Amino acid sequence: MIDFQNSISQIWSDxxxxxxxxxxxxTTPLDQVSxxxxxDFYRSLDANLKSTFYDGPxxxxxxxxxxxxxxxxxxxxxxLWQNGRNVxxxxxxxxxxxxxxxxxxxxxxLKKQSLDHKLISLxxxxxxxxxxxxxxxxxxxxxEHDYKLDVFIQKVRKKEPCVILIDNLHFLVQxxxxxxxxxxxxxxxxxxxxGHHLWVIASEEQxxxxxxxxxxxxxxxxxTRYIENYSDNEIRALIIxxxxxxxxxxxxxxxxxxxxDEKSPVSDIAKRSKGCIELAIFYCLNxxxxxxxxxxxxxTSPLEIDTTPLKTLSQAELFTLSEICxxxxxxxxxxxxxxxxxANESKMTLERLRVLGILEKxxxxxxxxxxxxxxxxxxxxxxxxISMNYLY
Amino acid sequence: xxxxxxxxFISLFSFTTLLSLVMTIATTWLLIASLRWSLDALxxxxxxxxxxLSQIFPVVRIVIWVGSIMYMILGIIQPPEPMVxxxxxxxxxxxxxxxxxxxxxxxxxxMMAISPRxxxxxxxxxxxxxxxxxxxDLSTTKLHTFDDNLISVPNGDIxxxxxxxxxCGELNELVPIHLHLxxxxxxxxxxxxxxxxxxxxxxxxxKKPITATVFPVFDKxxxxxxxxxxxxxxxRFERAMATDISxxxxxxxxxxxLFEGSxxxxxxxxxxxxxxxxxxQPKPVPMPQE
Numbered sequence: 001m002i003d004f005q006n007s008i009s010q011i012w013s014d015x016x017x018x019x020x021x022x023x024x025x026x027t028t029p030l031d032q033v034s035x036x037x038x039x040d041f042y043r044s045l046d047a048n049l050k051s052t053f054y055d056g057p058x059x060x061x062x063x064x065x066x067x068x069x070x071x072x073x074x075x076x077x078x079x080l081w082q083n084g085r086n087v088x089x090x091x092x093x094x095x096x097x098x099x100x101x102x103x104x105x106x107x108x109x110l111k112k113q114s115l116d117h118k119l120i121s122l123x124x125x126x127x128x129x130x131x132x133x134x135x136x137x138x139x140x141x142x143x144e145h146d147y148k149l150d151v152f153i154q155k156v157r158k159k160e161p162c163v164i165l166i167d168n169l170h171f172l173v174q175x176x177x178x179x180x181x182x183x184x185x186x187x188x189x190x191x192x193x194x195g196h197h198l199w200v201i202a203s204e205e206q207x208x209x210x211x212x213x214x215x216x217x218x219x220x221x222x223x224t225r226y227i228e229n230y231s232d233n234e235i236r237a238l239i240i241x242x243x244x245x246x247x248x249x250x251x252x253x254x255x256x257x258x259x260x261d262e263k264s265p266v267s268d269i270a271k272r273s274k275g276c277i278e279l280a281i282f283y284c285l286n287x288x289x290x291x292x293x294x295x296x297x298x299x300t301s302p303l304e305i306d307t308t309p310l311k312t313l314s315q316a317e318l319f320t321l322s323e324i325c326x327x328x329x330x331x332x333x334x335x336x337x338x339x340x341x342x343a344n345e346s347k348m349t350l351e352r353l354r355v356l357g358i359l360e361k362x363x364x365x366x367x368x369x370x371x372x373x374x375x376x377x378x379x380x381x382x383x384x385x386i387s388m389n390y391l392y
Numbered sequence: 393x394x395x396x397x398x399x400x401f402i403s404l405f406s407f408t409t410l411l412s413l414v415m416t417i418a419t420t421w422l423l424i425a426s427l428r429w430s431l432d433a434l435x436x437x438x439x440x441x442x443x444x445l446s447q448i449f450p451v452v453r454i455v456i457w458v459g460s461i462m463y464m465i466l467g468i469i470q471p472p473e474p475m476v477x478x479x480x481x482x483x484x485x486x487x488x489x490x491x492x493x494x495x496x497x498x499x500x501x502x503m504m505a506i507s508p509r510x511x512x513x514x515x516x517x518x519x520x521x522x523x524x525x526x527x528x529d530l531s532t533t534k535l536h537t538f539d540d541n542l543i544s545v546p547n548g549d550i551x552x553x554x555x556x557x558x559x560c561g562e563l564n565e566l567v568p569i570h571l572h573l574x575x576x577x578x579x580x581x582x583x584x585x586x587x588x589x590x591x592x593x594x595x596x597x598x599k600k601p602i603t604a605t606v607f608p609v610f611d612k613x614x615x616x617x618x619x620x621x622x623x624x625x626x627x628r629f630e631r632a633m634a635t636d637i638s639x640x641x642x643x644x645x646x647x648x649x650l651f652e653g654s655x656x657x658x659x660x661x662x663x664x665x666x667x668x669x670x671x672x673q674p675k676p677v678p679m680p681q682e
Contacts, residue, residue, distance in 0.1 A: 177588045177644055213598035214591050319594050338594060340639070389440040389563055389626055392599060 073225050074106045078115070078163065078198060086195035088220060092208035093227030095328075095378045096276055099202040102227065103165050106200070116162035122171035123364065125334070128178060132185045140164070149185060153192045161196055169203035170328030173210050175338045183215045190220050206382065206391065210326040213392075229275025229379070236260065236270040239280060249295040265299045272302055278375045279305075305377060309356045310384050320349050321358065322390040324373055325382055329362045332369040401479070404469050412468045420460040424453055443513035443561050450512070450528040451505050493548065497531035500547035504528065509550070510557045515565055515627045517556040518545050524627060538631055564597040564623045569634045571618040571641060572609075577650045579606050582618060585648070589640035590622045595633035597623040 074089065081087040093099055103119070110117045120139040126132050133152050137144045142155050172183060190199050201221070203211070211217035218224060230238075240259050243266075249256055252265050259266045269287075273280035283302035313321070316339070323338055324330045330338075335346040350371050353359040358381060362370040373381055385391040431449055435442050465471070471479070487495065505528070510516050514525050516535070523537035533550055535543040559565035573582065586604040590596055600623040609617045620641070624633045645651035 175592045175594065177585065177592060177640075179591070180584075180588055210598065323594060338592070340636075387438055387440055392597070392625075 070102055070225065070227055071105055071109065073223070074102075074200065075109065077200070077223050078110075081163075081195070081198040084195070085222075087222050088190055088194045088199040088201075089223040089225070090201045090203065090208070090218065090221040091225050091227055092203045092205050094229055094275075094382070095204050095206075095373065096278055096375050097227050097229055098277070099204075099227060100167055103167055103200070103202055107165070110163055116160060118162055118164050120164065120166045122166065122168040125171050125174055126182050126186075127174065127176070129181055129185045132182055132189070136189065149188060153189055156189060156193045157196055159197070161198075163198045163200060165200045165202070167202045168328065169201055169211070170207035170326070173207045173327050174334070175323065180215065183211065183217065187215075187217070187220050194220075194222075204328055206325040207328055209392075230277060231275070232267070232270045235273055235275070235277060235280045236266055238277060239266050239270065239284060243297070247295055248297050251297045251299060253296070265301070269299070269302055272304070274379060276376065276379055279377075279379075282376050305380075307377060307380050307384070309358065310381065312356075313353075317349060317353060318385065318388060318390045320353065321373070321381060322385050324359065324371065325378075325385060325391060329370050329372040331371075400472070400475060404471055409468055413464055416460060416464050416468065420456060424456055427452060427456075440563065443511055443559075443563060446512035447508070447561070454502060454505050454530065493546070494531060496548040497546045500551045501528075501530040501532075503551065504533075504547055509555050511561050513559075513563075513627070514561065515558040515630065517558075518543075518550060519553060521545070559627050563626050564600065565627045565630060566600075566621055567624050567630050567634055569620045569622070569637050571620075571638060573616045573618055573645075574651070575608065575614045575616055577616065577645065579616070581648070581650060582606060582616065582645075585644045585650075586618055586620045586641055589644055590620050590637050592640055593622075593633055593636045595625055595629045595636055597625045599623075 070091075074091075077087050077089045091099060091102070100121075107117055107119060118139050118141075120135065122135070126135060129149065130146060133147055133149070134144055136142070136152075136156070137147075140156065140159055142152075142159070147155065172186065173179075174182070193199075199221075205226075208217070236259070240256060243251065243259075244256055251259060254261075254264055258264065261267065266284075269280050269283045273283060284299060287300045287302050319339070320330075320335065323335070327334070330350070332343065332346045332350055335341075335350060336343055339346070341349075347369065350359065350369070354361065354371060358374060358377065359371040360374050361368075362372045382391060428449060431445055435445050438445070465476075508528075510525055512525050512528055515523070516525060518533075518535060521535055521537060521543045523535045523541075523543065525533065526536040526542065527534045530547075532544045532546055535545060537543060583604045583606060587602055590602045590604070591598065596602065602620070602622045604621075605619045607617045607619075608614055618641075620637060622633070622637065624630050642651065
């Protein structure tokens with residue numbers, strides 16, 4: 001006799017599995033993403049291969065991945081400035097687009113042309129007028145002193161003409177009452193010395209938007225350029241370049257020269273990473289299922305990262321994330337000021353987001369409790385916040 | 393003659409016809425329910441387009457019901473033409489007399505669907521009620537107030553009333569915030585603090601301009617009437633933003649030691665029982681003698 005009940009439940013469970021496949025089996029949990037770099041497998045890789053999967057720029061190896069048009073844009077601005085035009089330029093793009101790398105490439109080119117330059121890589125928030133002036137004093141080699149703005153502008157004008165590059169402009173964003181004064185000071189200096197010096201400023205897209213919407217920051221620049229995310233082809237080229245650097249000759253038995261083909265596993269990874277190099281590298285590393293045979297790699301189809309924790313976030317957590325996107329990094333103290341909540345409440349909100357795997361502690365920050373968005377999922381988070389109307 | 397019409401009318405409804413009618417009604421209902429469910433799911437997936445998506449449903453529902461009724465009459469029942477006219481005339485008269493208000497509301501609902509004065513998700517003031525339009529039914533409009541009450545207003549009444557619509561289909565909305573402050577505060581400083589405080593609020597939609605105006609007002613004493621106008625990110629945060637900005641302004645005034653009074657110098661005047669009088673009230677300015 002046929003057991004109808006069992007048969008129906010079997011059919012139902014098959015159908016359910018097909019329609020709603022278990023997320024746990026098919027995805028990588030968000031909170032496991034960072035831990036991979038601490039895994040025994042990663043530690044067992046040889047040094048060359050390990051550097052292939054390094055989740056930051058590999059200096060000269062990755063430096064020329066940007067389309068030529070971006071560097072051409074900066075060079076065109078330089079030429080206009082050299083011809084006596086009042087030029088200043090701002091470049092902005094998504095987090096992880098390689099703005100710092102682009103500036104470094106530009107600096108290399110400036111060196112070749114024997115043009116003087118000063119790079120200011122901001123590493124902490126500028127909270128007052130004197131903060132801005134002191135930071136610029138240090139970078140431009142002006143004796144540090146409590147200058148009045150007019151006096152300082154004169155000092156900057158007296159310096160030999162040079163290209164002044166400011167990176168990590170997100171440290172200028174702040175939701176405090178003094179923010180306007182800080183931005184006004186930097187703006188006054190840029191406007192007053194524009195033409196004498198060439199100001200090149202690089203900012204993360206959300207910080208740039210915040211500064212433009214709130215303070216008309218774009219008015220300081222004669223030229224602005226949005227740096228697009230990497231295309232699939234660019235990411236594929238970078239991965240192949242890194243594999244070649246590590247001495248790998250084939251991936252899944254496909255010779256490295258043929259990896260540019262549309263159907264190679266690297267193409268699949270490049271497509272899924274949606275312009276984020278870090279995500280592409282993570283996919284490569286996370287899907288190496290077989291041990292490394294000499295000069296050959298085996299990569300399985302990448303597992304998507306499970307971003308469902310984003311859907312469980314409360315209103316306060318979503319607002320926190322949107323502020324982190326604009327501020328670049330956010331300390332618990334800053335969070336407390338922005339949202340006017342207690343220290344414990346701030347700590348709890350930020351820690352919950354860290355435990356979920358959305359945020360990570362910023363090791364380079366001056367304060368121990370400073371958090372930033374995990375780079376691998378930053379574009380997913382930003383897209384989600386925009387669709388939820390918390391970012392614009 | 394009348395008996396003939398009645399007999400003809402009854403003969404139209406066979407078991408199959410009745411079954412078809414029931415099935416058509418059920419299918420229509422299911423179609424509308426599934427459309428509602430799909431739109432709700434879509435709204436949850438893309439909250440940014442909440443208002444645009446929500447406004448589709450009332451119109452589509454009317455179209456589906458009208459189509460379904462036409463199909464039932466012309467496709468299933470298929471009555472002879474004289475009977476249609478006779479039935480419509482009698483039915484119209486009977487229903488019209490019996491339910492004037494209901495018909496009026498229904499007609500108003502259809503008119504509002506064709507030429508909408510507001511959409512689902514808009515923040516509107518209807519009479520003394522202010523809130524978000526939560527649904528536009530054929531006969532009533534439902535309004536969700538900030539006190540979490542659901543107000544049903546007959547559509548017939550809405551057509552007669554002036555309506556104030558704060559966001560006109562957009563998610564962001566201009567919110568004026570009024571504060572009454574002592575005249576001892578320098579106006580330039582007050583405006584600067586008000587603008588900065590508004591920019592600090594995470595509820596503010598920075599893409600649109602923020603303004604602050606100050607007017608001296610006399611009501612037994614002189615005081616400043618500060619109005620900050622800022623756009624809120626989402627209409628649902630309207631009150632939260634107003635509170636947040638007010639608190640930030642008051643805190644900033646205290647921090648800058650510009651605000652000697654303990655609380656606002658209320659518009660109600662110093663003698664009003666609800667007014668909380670400032671500890672250091674500004675000196676009244678003498679009025680010119682006539």
